[in-house]
Amino acid sequence: MDDLWGNIDYAAFVGLFCIGLYVVVAKQNLIKKLLGLNIMETAVFAFIVTSGMVDGGTAPIIGPGATGPFASPLPHALIVTGIVVAVSITALALSLIVEIYRQCGTLEADELKGAE
Amino acid sequence: MSHWLPLAAFVPLVAGALTPAMARGRPGLARGWALAVTAFCTFATAALTRRVALEGPFSYAMGAWAAPLGIELRFDEFSAASLFICVIMLLVLVYSGPYVRRALPATRIDWYYSLLLINLGGMIGFVITGDLFNLFVFMELVAVSSYALVAVGGGRTAALAAFKYLVAGAVSSVLILFCIGVLHALTGSLNMADVARRLATVESRPPVLLALAGLTAGFLVKAGLFPVHVWLPDAHAIAPSPINAVSSALVVKLGIIGLLRIFPLFAAAGAVSLAPLFEALAWLGAISVLAGAFFALFQEDIKLMLAYSTISNIGYIVLGLGLAGELALTGAGVHILNHALIKATLFLAAGAMIHQSGHRTLHDLRGIGRAMPWTTLALLIGALSIVGLPPTAGFPGKWYIALGALESGRPGFAVVVLVGALIIFIYFARMLNAFYFRAPSHKEMLGVSEAPASMLGPVLLLGALCVLGGLLTHWPVALIAPAVGRLAGGE
Amino acid sequence: MKKPLVAVTLAAAAVPMLIGVAALPRPGDPTAPAHTHVAAHYIEAGARETGADNRVTAVLLNYRAFDTFGEVLVIFAALAAVIAVRSPATPGGRADDMPGPGPGLPISPVVAFIIRLTAPFIALFGAFVIFRGHVSPGGGFQGGVILGALLVLLSLVLGRGAERPLLAVPLARWLQAAAPLAFTGVGLLGLALTGALLGYPAEPERHALRELMMITLDVGIGIGGAMIILGLFLEMRGD
Amino acid sequence: MSFACAILIFVLGRHDFWRAALTLGASTVKLAIVLSMLPGSLAGTVYVYELLDFPPGIGIAFRADGLGMFFALVSSTLWVVTSLYAIGYMKGKHARVRFFGFFALCVSTTVGIAFAENLLTLFLFYELLTVCTYPLVIHDETPQALKAGRKYLAYTLSGGALILLGVVLVQHLAGTLTLSTSGVLSPAAGRPALLATFLALVAGFGVKAAIMPLHGWLPTAMVAPTPVSALLHAVAVVKAGVFGLLRVIYNIFGVDLLGLLDYTGWLALFASFTIIAGSVLALAQSNLKLRLAYSTVSQLSYIVLAASLLTPLAAIAAIAHIANQAFAKITMFFVAGAIERTTGRTHIFELAGIGRVMPWTMGAFTIAALSFIGIPLFAGFVTKWFLSLGALQAGAWWFVLLMVISSLLNAAYWLPILYLAWFREPRGLPRGVHEAAALLLVPTLISAAYVLLLGITSRIPGMPFSLAQAAVRFVTGI
């Protein structure tokens, strides 16, 4: 338990991840599911960014004369990429949602199952 | 350094991005362009495969940055799957010509080819990369283009099927990314070989276990194994037929190749043992073999039937991985390649039937064997292969997996392999019955004409490859033998 | 899904994850592997090896440029996907069968005025973010998104059709592919100069060239990003 | 060889004449090829031909040893005869291209089975045979035929799966699949594993060999056209099952190992039960073809029984009976088909006096029936004689008793037919019914002549019986 308290940040992100997962699996509305997916994604991003944090560190922008410690740039670069991937998926999902609504007139997964 | 390696992934991706700009409103040009690019990739991957056969695995440092700093591309024996990917994609492109002309609005065709090329580039990148995060990026590239291609044909449920696929795929991707993050936090590296080395000294067990379990679960969802397969049947049955061939033959295999990539990471890790995981995989695979085949029995829609058979065959491969002996792994490896050929044959042939006749259930398609003899012949060969009748391509995989089950002293799994094959035989017998021996349900069925040459050609060629793939089994077996040895020896 | 199943799924996810992350190195611990291995090299030698003060940019455009290449294609694929899955425009007007409220977020005249007023400054800021990416926070993507947001805002303010000249299609499609094009140019140049795809010349006398190559990538990503964001927006709005 | 012919048939088959010529030509050429190999084979040469190295270590390879030669000879001889008959029988029926195409395929797979060098090749052709016969069984495409086809597939495919399991087990235990005279398995593998292998292989091949209780498909499959029934029962399918069993007993396990293991006692028990029960069931049938079918079930078990005795004399009986039963049974089927085609009658009670109208046809039937009963000078007697000797050699006197009972039962169900046909007045036959058409009659007579020949010439060297003896030498090394 001490470990978990020491890593309370990580625990919080796991919490966010699970809230997102809950929305994805338990909510019927497709847009809601998508928001849940985004919550999961940001939770993971936050987790990875945090793993690059360093005590008393600053941003890894190291001009002449800057002094450390610096946060690790690698997770940051990954997450910039990750965010772009996430928005791509969101955009595609939204256009699918619009299509589904146009064809079926509803966005509730349980009603769609009947409409299939 | 051989530049074929990065270019094999780089070229189709750039070409995919340029397709809409170059070939705006000119479907013929878009197709020609895509064909040319894919032909280039086929050539490149063939050269690479030849090299790996002669010299063993080799690497390429992107941007000349040595391994842990930059991204390492690594072409090993399993990467030879890229050659199969290219060949099948080439045939799918040839086949797509007449298909999309009827099935898609003209304004979408260039985007369709663009997405296919991006899909191709993503798959090649996925199998050749030696870097965990790069693997994730290519996985997403494949995923985004696949989601879209599933829905590209339109139709009432296509968007819904694609959305389901997207949610399942995205959740698994997030999980995989999370685990990559855990591995990075543990080792500070993303290069696979480097991570494997550094994991050996990591002492705390729970995170390593978490990463292993999470990655495995994530890739199993991508592969469409039984309990987590729910997205697969719809996505594979509703999409346009050429896309079925790509997604069922190739895209789901990436989940398996992902597994093959991550196991070596943990092989040297002192903190975890892979044995319980393999045990679980064997059971999951066996269940999937039977469940997939069982569900397939009850499908009337020919494409749904094929989709469930994919679940069953993925089960075979996972079973082979789980048994983890040298023979079983050989079986799994060979089946990854051969199932791609078989499933592409089946989906393209079925697609040609649906395209020509406008019907898609077994009942409606009765008597089509007489109207489209060549297509049905190819379908027949594919069916015999998927059952695993020697000497077709489906046989060696099952043979080695069954031997592997005995080798590891678990004959029960060998029985599963055979029972699965038997069930598959039953539903393909149903299919052939309908095509050849039942009186047509629709009078006009006998007037249906054979598919146009550019659809028939790929179908027949793939049918021939199904037989050749079986006859020339020693070639892939010899090719992947070193990789299998490493994998089996590393436990 | 049934409630118990949801609970089981959540528990199956949460419990192992909590146990797992609890045993990770404490965040912020400078001796954690995440800081001592590759990252240390980036921080220590990054300026020498890439010329970028902003090490994130150094990683994005230099050490791991191939990831970034994949990333620009992902968002391009998203655009292609969105275009490919939308149903064809119905003749005689757009999406007549669409139930529900029409599109549009009504914008008050005051806001519109403010947007018009600030547009040049936003554009300047976006360009700044793109070009200064290697010495300060920012880079191609961030700047591109800012520009893209600006275009979106302008299209909202100026009304439908205002973006037409910009999207006078053949050109737009080339611009949407700007990022992969930039990568091709820079990548092949690197291949010619260093013998590795996406390599950068390291000799001191070629530092200017190296900087130019990175800025080219940034600009390409920026233009491509902005155009794709605009394209996504227009598609979603239903034009 | 006949594979190529099958393809030609599919391609050229639109023309009646070419199809007939091809079928006949190919069957004759094939017989000639097999015959040309005969002298060498008798002299002890073994022809080996490796087709390709399929999965590493296990090739698809052919080898013509004595037993294989024997089986190939029987089936290619019968192919010629059956082809001739089928051309006559199928005249004017539908889908003849498909029929003859698959017919040729069946025979080529049968020869493939005969010449298989290893168990995998054997299995491959065995499964192909299943696939090829399926279209023949359901040829009529009636719901009944389709149902029979389904049953046939269900049985044989389950059997095939079991065989594959056995093949995998053999590969695992022995490391090789090559058939050898002394067997490839050794006692070192342990009893449970050996038992599993034996069960899998025997049950698998037993399906096609129609050992009870695995015989269910056979009577149902009688809905097929008569040449197909002939093919199923006399030549290809059931004999393939029996042949597989012989291979398993002699070449995979080997006589010595089985002698150690005493599994064959159980097999013999099953076979004995089948002999009796099959005969009893045959008695109960009134449809001629069904009676023939149950008689087949019973007769096949002679072979299995003989093989499971594991003595040299019994082995001779087993192999010789492959030929004896094949020729006699095919004769009977030809007759049944000829009667059905000519008069439309299928039931035994309708056959009164038919011998007067169709003397030649019924004459052939009589020869075959007498052979089955085991009258000396006819082929069936030879089998029973050696089987009895073999049983005595094995010290199992009660099998001799079994033989006697079975002969009596045979007599009980064949003799009434003969009586009806010859000694009763024809009733209700339409006028103008005469002898069957020449194309139907000639093959019938040829095969009947063979039955006589097989019995009479059993002591003359160079004739089939001596070949069987040669085969035994090859197979068992005794």
Add this chain to the structure above:
Amino acid sequence: MSQAFDLVMLALLIAMALAVARSKDLLAAAIIFSGYSLVMCLLWQHRGAPDVAMTEAAIGAGVTTILVLLAIGRTRRREK
């Protein structure tokens, strides 16, 4: 200060995520999600990741929200 600030931020994030999950009004959920993204930005900025924060502000809070709003505009606003 850092520790307290972090804890407040984390609590805020969880609260907002729960609000997104509970809200029946999709428009409200989308706006709250946008706020959630902005809080995430602040957290990252605070942890020495200005690049990521900037990207998230522009894309996560900006573009994503706008796209979701457009989609809601073309479908329906309330969840059943």
